[in-house]
Amino acid sequence: MIIQKKIFFIITFVLSLVAFPACASTKKMSVKESIAARQKLIDYSKKFLGCSYSSGGIGPKSFDCSGFVFSMSRESIGLQLPRSSPAIYSFTDKITDTELEAGDLVFFKTTSSGKISHVGIYLGNKEFIHSASDGPETGIIISTLTKGYWKNHYVGAGRILPKTNTKVTSAK
Numbered sequence: 136m137i138i139q140k141k142i143f144f145i146i147t148f149v150l151s152l153v154a155f156p157a158c159a160s161t162k163k164m165s166v167k168e169s170i171a172a173r174q175k176l177i178d179y180s181k182k183f184l185g186c187s188y189s190s191g192g193i194g195p196k197s198f199d200c201s202g203f204v205f206s207m208s209r210e211s212i213g214l215q216l217p218r219s220s221p222a223i224y225s226f227t228d229k230i231t232d233t234e235l236e237a238g239d240l241v242f243f244k245t246t247s248s249g250k251i252s253h254v255g256i257y258l259g260n261k262e263f264i265h266s267a268s269d270g271p272e273t274g275i276i277i278s279t280l281t282k283g284y285w286k287n288h289y290v291g292a293g294r295i296l297p298k299t300n301t302k303v304t305s306a307k
Contacts, residue, residue, distance in 0.1 A: 169297040172212045173238030176296075179211035180256055180264050180275075187274045188266050193218075200253050203266040203275060204240060207256065214295060224251040227293025235292050236299060241280065243288040251290060 164172065180203075189197035194206045201220045208214040216223050224242050235241075237259035246252045255265030261280045267273050270284065278285050 164297050166297070166299050166301070169299050170301060172296050173236065173299065176207060176211045176238050176256065177258060177264075180207045183207075183275045184264070184277070185275060186266075188268045190268070192266075198266040198275065199268065200255065200266045204254050204256060208295065212296075216295065220254045221251045223254050224293060227295055230292050230294050230298075232292060234294075234298070236294075236301075238296055240293045240295060242290045242293065243285065244290050245288050253288070257292065 183194070183198070183203070186194070187197040188199065190199050191202065192198045193202035198206065201218060201223060204223060205216050205218050208216050217226050220242065223240065227240055230239060235257055237257055239257045241255050241257050241263050242251050243253035243255075244251060253265070255263035255278070257263045258277065262277050263280060263285075264275065264277050266275050267278070280286060280289055
């Protein structure tokens, strides 16, 4: 009986990975659906402004950077992303800065390892929301891509939702 339950669990788990790949539903979204999903992701993320930083945190009261993006995408739009910044970077479709739309992800190298080590959600107008671990402000904050620390450590952007070629407005 126990062996049958284990086998059933393993088969169910493997089939769920094959039958329901993480991004399948987003690839088939219409432009209208993508606009709505991007707005929902941004609006939901902003509800957590001011929450604290915690290494390994996935919310709801504290987050690390990848935990924030992981939780926001899962809870707001039902998109299951990998859990670490490098894995999220690998998961995304890479885009140029001129292609950036609100709801895309932005990536940074903030350690001496030379690897992707930070991720945030792009809001538009060169701003992004993220969970900062150090500096004058920590926790869930909005920062700019064009100044200081974040400008110097910016690597590039990735897309998790279909492009829309429209501006998604960021409700303040």
